[in-house]
Amino acid sequence: MRMRILGATVLLAASASLASAQQLTPSPTLDAVKARGNLECGVHLGLPGFSFANDKGEWTGLDVDYCRALAAAVLGDAKKVKYTPTSVQQRWPILQSGQVDVLARNSTITFSRNASLGLNFQGINFYEGQTFLVRKSTNAKTAADLDGASVCVAAGSTEEKNASDWFRERNLKVTITNFQKNDDAIAAYDAGRCDAYTAGVGALAGQRVKLKVPDEHIILTQPISNDPQGPVTRWGDERWQLIVRWVLNGTIAAEMLGVTSANVDEMKANSKNSEVRRLLGAEGDFGAMMGLPNDWMYNAIKQVGNYGESFDRSVGAGSTLKLERGQNQLWTKGGLLFTPPFQ
């Protein structure tokens, strides 16, 4: 009997040590980030609302905010990010060759990229998709309401093909008016020659600001294509992938749980919700399980804010782009934004 208990204890101890060893498998990327004292983040060269340098030369935008949150979680300081602007041709090689630790650059998640490029997508920080820009006076709420309308597009573009296929499949009579270039198409729309103009949600937000009276136009929130985007990492170094994924999840969870940069201190001290307490490091050792300080998400929320705050100030109501949340709303509020629980 004693032998058996002893055996069980040994087994338990062994499995416990195995567990802790598993928890901290080596993470060369994390070690490198800590040693260098800053996060290397690949971003877009310039995309309104997502990543751009403002008049003061500071990088700003929704993707940039993700980089800042990650830096705050890993290094405790959202300012410790170095940005590498990347062109569309160089974005994958720059990540594959290890010149950046993470890529947050409006890149659509697809099967073939995931399977053949040696890259992993760590979640969705923006649901992109082709949709329509219409005048408020048309009262159209979804693409299906465009029956009988005309749409301006650039001839031969993916958008043209997507739109005409979509309307044909649904037997909707929509006139597609072709133009040589995108700029011509949007100008024709602004001049009133068509009822709608079509492009991705993010692109439309940037285009709408250029119109004569931006307030007279709305962007339909239900897209007709599916191009989710999120942070990307290389294959290998699972612990780093874990961190990249759960920092994104953490910013979404914070919005879900009502934690903002303004109330994070109060929430950490007084909240009775144990998921909030685990998220902010008041309970459980969630940071330590990844080799981070337990206040990792506290730092990210305190310094950068939750997903909703980022969205609002970079592309949403608090910005000049005035994009509606649409699919990028929380799943509890009719959107698609989702995070697994912090348990």
Place this chain on the structure above:
Amino acid sequence: MSSASLPLWRQRLFGTPATGIVTVVLAFVLAWVAIPIIRWALIDANWVGTTRADCTAGGACWVFIRARFGQFMYGLYPVDQRWRVDLTGIIFLVSVLGIVFAPQRLRLRAGLAALVVLPPLGIWLLAGGFGLRPVETREWGGLMLTLFISVYSSLIAIPLGIIFALGRQSQLRVIRLISILFIEFWRGVPIIAVIFLASLLLPLILPGGIGIDRLARAVIGLGFVIAAYMAEAVRGGLQALPSGQREAATALGLNYWKATGLIVLPQALRISLPAMTNEFIALVKNTTLVLVVSILDLLGIAQASLADPAWVGMNMEAYAFSGAIYWLICFALSRWSRHLESRRRL
């Protein structure tokens, strides 16, 4: 009254009915093109203010250029360190002027001294270290970066070009073959491919620890391509030189290096100067290709600034402004080369 007694301009523009008609038609076309541009750029333009909302007159919104002027000039270079860029520019400019106006006998020595001292000094001032705050090359940008790439690429290209031009005429078959291979290879590869390879493939091939700076890789790649073109320009000069020059030098007892350095090259370089300036002007414009690897030169920073939602839609202003600067640089260069040519003829 004979037409000869008319003032010269009237003779030229309205000498015959046919020239008169051509003049009038061209004047109309010019006015038709120029008036809207002038209206947009000057008359209806907005000059004062700080935000997009200040642009109400309908013409160009130069407020945007004013707000972003620092970035157009220095990229994201830290504001409190920008004096270092200015200082570097002034040192280079003063040195070049000093060499041009130095007495003949000092000119060669001053030129060589500048070649040895200036490039490292410039890099130290811009990049920092050794007492100055380090500024990474990713923060460089704008006009400063365009000029940096142009100057440092040609610092690689001109000596290499001269060496390979001489090598191509060498009596030694191996040297001739190497030179021809180098020139033909780099002339045959598109610049954009070179920049791409230098920026993307090198890091994949080289072992992890060896990180050559991204900008340095682009500058070296560009330098090699231009070197091949420079070599051909110099070869033109060498071939234009009567063979009697070298023969006479040899007859005077000068060896190959002395004959080349003292007799052949000085004359050949003068002959090829216009062609070399051409290559340099092409180089200044080719620097914009570094945009494909996201190095923010003048054009790159112009494009990047269009992404700021606060200024979205300023395409015309950004491109007009950066285009004007490129034009100014290239125009100044071509005037300078014409000046040198005319001096040579005297």
